Amino acid sequence: MSSRLQVEFAGVPFKNPVVMASGTFGFGREYADLFDIEQLGGISSKGLTLNPRSGNEGIRIWETPSGIMNSVGLENPGVEGFIAKDLDWVNSLDLVNVVNVGGHSIEDYVQAVERLNDVNLDILELNISCPNVKQGGMNFGVKTDLASEVVRTIRKVCKHKLVIKLSPNAENIVDLAKACEAEGAEGISLVNTFLGMAIDINKRKPVFNNGYAGLSGPAIKPIALRMVHQVSHAVNIPVMGLGGITNWQDAIEFIMAGATVVQVGTATFMKPDKALDIIAGMERYCEENNIANISEIRGIV
Amino acid sequence: MATVLKNIAVSDDFYLLKASGKFDGKMGQFCMLRAWDEYPVLSRPISIFDCDDEGISFLYKVVGQGTEILAQLKEGDDIDVQGPYGTGFPDVKGKIALVGGGIGVAPLHLTAKVLKAAGNTVDMYLGFQSEALLKEDYEAVCDNLIINIGGYVTDDINPAEYDYILTCGPEIMMKVLYNKVKGTGAQLYVSMENRMGCGVGACLVCSCKTSGGNKKVCKDGPVFKAEEVFADEQ
Numbered sequence: 033m034s035s036r037l038q039v040e041f042a043g044v045p046f047k048n049p050v051v052m053a054s055g056t057f058g059f060g061r062e063y064a065d066l067f068d069i070e071q072l073g074g075i076s077s078k079g080l081t082l083n084p085r086s087g088n089e090g091i092r093i094w095e096t097p098s099g100i101m102n103s104v105g106l107e108n109p110g111v112e113g114f115i116a117k118d119l120d121w122v123n124s125l126d127l128v129n130v131v132n133v134g135g136h137s138i139e140d141y142v143q144a145v146e147r148l149n150d151v152n153l154d155i156l157e158l159n160i161s162c163p164n165v166k167q168g169g170m171n172f173g174v175k176t177d178l179a180s181e182v183v184r185t186i187r188k189v190c191k192h193k194l195v196i197k198l199s200p201n202a203e204n205i206v207d208l209a210k211a212c213e214a215e216g217a218e219g220i221s222l223v224n225t226f227l228g229m230a231i232d233i234n235k236r237k238p239v240f241n242n243g244y245a246g247l248s249g250p251a252i253k254p255i256a257l258r259m260v261h262q263v264s265h266a267v268n269i270p271v272m273g274l275g276g277i278t279n280w281q282d283a284i285e286f287i288m289a290g291a292t293v294v295q296v297g298t299a300t301f302m303k304p305d306k307a308l309d310i311i312a313g314m315e316r317y318c319e320e321n322n323i324a325n326i327s328e329i330r331g332i333v
Numbered sequence: 334m335a336t337v338l339k340n341i342a343v344s345d346d347f348y349l350l351k352a353s354g355k356f357d358g359k360m361g362q363f364c365m366l367r368a369w370d371e372y373p374v375l376s377r378p379i380s381i382f383d384c385d386d387e388g389i390s391f392l393y394k395v396v397g398q399g400t401e402i403l404a405q406l407k408e409g410d411d412i413d414v415q416g417p418y419g420t421g422f423p424d425v426k427g428k429i430a431l432v433g434g435g436i437g438v439a440p441l442h443l444t445a446k447v448l449k450a451a452g453n454t455v456d457m458y459l460g461f462q463s464e465a466l467l468k469e470d471y472e473a474v475c476d477n478l479i480i481n482i483g484g485y486v487t488d489d490i491n492p493a494e495y496d497y498i499l500t501c502g503p504e505i506m507m508k509v510l511y512n513k514v515k516g517t518g519a520q521l522y523v524s525m526e527n528r529m530g531c532g533v534g535a536c537l538v539c540s541c542k543t544s545g546g547n548k549k550v551c552k553d554g555p556v557f558k559a560e561e562v563f564a565d566e567q
Contacts, residue, residue, distance in 0.1 A: 058535035062552065066533065078537075086540075086547050093375075093528050093538035095398075100374050100530065107537045107547060249374050278371055301375055301530050302367070304415070 036318040037073075037311065037326050041270050041292050042193050042218040044154050046128050048073040049326060050283065050311050053274050053297030054132035054157065054197070055079055055104065059118040060125070067305040074128030076221075076295060077114065079159050081134050082144040084110035090241035094230050099249030099276070100298055101228050103240045106134055111144045115151055123152055132197070134159040138185055149191045156192040158183070161199025161224040173199030173224070176208045183215040195219040195272065200226050200252070200259055209263040221272035221295065222263060223256045249298040250276045257289055264290025264331060278302070280313025287314075290331035337410045338388055340403075344464050347436070348404050349382065351390040352414050358384035360444040361421025361501070361524055361556045365532040366391065366399075367413040368406055373398050378529045378551065380440035380501070381417060389414060392439040392466065418532050422522055422556050427496030429453050430519075431475070432510055434460040434486055434502025438471070440524060441501060445474040456495075460486025460502070485509070492517040499556075500524065511563045521559035525550050 037048035051074040057063060060075045069075070087107025094101045109117065111133070122129050131153045135141035141158070148156060160182055161173030172178045183196055196212040198205060200223035209220050225246025230239040238244075256275020264271040273291030277283050278299040286294045296307045303309075318326055335352040343349050358364075358381040365376035377399040383390040395404050406412060422444050429448055431441045438459050449455045456477040459465065465480045472478045479489050487506060492498060492514040500507050501524035514521045527550040530536040534552030541550050543561040548554060 056531070056536055058537075062531070062534040078535075086542075087537065091528060092540070093530050093536075095373055095375055098372055098374065102530070102536075102538055104537050104540075107540055250371065298374060301532075301536070302371060303376075303413070304531070304533065 034315065035325065036323065037315055039292055039327055041272070042155070042195070044128055044193060046073040046293060048311050048314070049287070049293040050307050050314075051076055051128065051130060051272065051293055051295045052300065052307060053295040054159065056297040056300050059114070059122055061118070061121070063304055067308065070126045071308055071311065072127060073293065074130055074154070075122065076130040076132050076157055077122070078108050079106050079132045079134045080108050080111050080114050080144065081106055081136070082111055082140045082147075084108065084113055088241060091239055094239050094245065096228070096230070096247065096249075096251060099247055099251030100301070101230060101240070101245040101247050102225070103242055103245035105242075111147050115147070119151055119153070128154045130155045130157050130195070132157045132159055138182055141182060141186055142189055145186055145190045149189070153192060155195050155219070156190055157195045157197050157221055158186060159197045159224070161197055161201070174202055176202075176204060176211050179208050180211040180215055183212050183217055187216040193218045195221050197224055198222040198263070199224045200255065200275070205259050206262050206266045209267050213267045213269050217269060219270045219272065220263060220267060221274065223252070223259055223275045226252050226255070248276065250278050252276045253278070253282060257285055260286055260291050261289040261333070277310070278306070280310045280317060283310050283314055284317055284329070287326060287330050288333045292327075292330060334411045335388070335414045337406045337408055337412050339408055340406045342404075343392070343466055346395045347392065347466055348395065349390060349392050349467070350403065350406065351388050352412050353388045354414065355386070356384055356389040356414070356417055358389050358417045358443065359421045360424075360447050361440045362417040362419045363440070363555065364389065364391070364414050364416035364418065366403060367415070368410065369402055375399070375530065376413070376415060376532065377403065378532055382439050382442050383446065384443055392436070392442070394436040415532065419551055419555050420553060422499050422524070424451070425497040426451070426453060428494065430456045430458060430490055430492075430495045430498045432458045432486060432490060432498060432500040432502070434506040435462065437500075437502030437524070438466060439501070441499070442467075442471060442474060444499060445471070449474055449476070458486050458490050460484070460506070487513060492519045495519045497522070507559070508563055511559045514559070522556050523559045523562060524555045525557060525562060526555065
């Protein structure tokens with residue numbers, strides 16, 4: 033691999049700009065058995081909360097045209113469980129270690145982030161947008177003033193590089209991103225899943241126990257791309273773009289829209305090492321178009 | 334990428350597909366099958382019916398978009414066979430009964446074959462709604478084949494006769510069996526089903542509640558001790 037894909041994000045060097053999206057890759061162990069995950073740029077961990085969570089009851093995944101809806105409900109071992117079992121392993125890999133943190137109250141966020149202050153990681157990605165958990169992230173990610181409050185509070189306690197993961201369900205995603213920047217976030221990632229719904233017409237009930245669930249995959253790509261374009265042209269901090277990226281052409285589009293790093297999520301379910309195909313394709317594209325470094329085309333659209 | 338060696342309709346909506354390649358498929362494991370590019374998004378988890386030097390076979394029922402595409406495959410077509418994945422049936426010893434219902438009979442073929450080859454006595458109780466699937470194939474891999482059409486296969490078995498009972502089928506059937514087996518001394522293993530995403534234990538959409546906390550059907554299972562998953566149920 034040449035240096036064509038090397039980028040820097042908020043001062044963190046990436047050997048290539050492809051990160052596995054939170055919730056689709058666990059902590060990497062399962063996929064490490066299947067392919068050389070050190071060829072990736074980084075991994076964003078399964079979303080962690082202060083305490084372990086067993087997640088939602090009922091159906092958790094539903095296929096849609098060109099996408100999937102999920103309602104996992106942040107099943108995770110908690111920050112302490114992650115530190116005890118997986119953190120050292122992730123840190124031992126030649127990868128950017130992005131640790132994703134969610135919460136149900138500002139106090140939960142603060143305690144989880146404070147605990148993570150004691151350990152090594154590269155970037156802390158704050159999930160203010162998971163739409164799955166009742167009374168959860170949704171509120172913080174929809175209203176600009178609530179997002180500002182949580183980012184302001186977390187920025188004061190967080191010793192790590194802080195990236196805020198935005199919800200596409202935000203009332204005004206550009207204003208919300210600007211507020212995150214103003215409160216001291218070092219980067220933005222977007223978008224999380226879109227709130228969707230499916231109904232079981234035989235039972236005459238929603239498919240998901242929570243009623244609504246998060247839509248991801250190729251179905252959301254055009255909207256995600258538009259939001260990444262808007263946000264990355266409105267802020268001066270770097271952006272990780274995601275939402276339905278399935279092939280290298282999609283990834284290049286997100287870079288041209290203004291993303292420094294891209295995240296691949298749902299596509300991994302098509303083929304475990306889909307992200308490696310994306311990296312290879314991006315490299316080839318740069319080579320064929322005499323692009324010495326991918327940053328030359330960042331935000332050119 | 335594997336090649337389809339054969340793909341035949343064995344009954345209405347039920348197909349037997351064999352793909353080329355050397356696979357270390359174990360009893361009760363599954364593969365993620367895919368014969369399309371990007372859409373539908375998810376690959377399809379399908380139990381291993383048989384596995385030999387020539388390739389790996391899957392008995393499947395057409396239930397939706399993915400299996401409809403699989404059913405159209407012809408000899409020589411490409412198919413992506415990811416896996417084998419999951420924790421299947423244990424390599425038990427003794428007098429063994431395999432109880433299957435509907436398409437749940439699929440993983441019991443390889444299971445019977447392996448357990449019988451290891452010198453165990455293997456009886457099979459298979460229940461179908463209207464028509465037995467691949468009767469001769471099942472007969473060839475067990476000592477006694479008991480088929481039930483249209484009734485309750487769980488009525489046919491006396492659990493006290495067995496050391497181990499392994500089952501796969503509708504959850505209601507497996508629960509009935511669990512209640513019947515309880516207290517007989519036979520040990521029951523069940524193959525659970527759930528909607529899957531990644532198939533490898535990363536995405537947690539197939540979590541199931543067990544006495545030991547949440548477990549992943551795709552990785553910790555699909556096979557569990559019955560009391561781990563049904564102990565709280567009536």
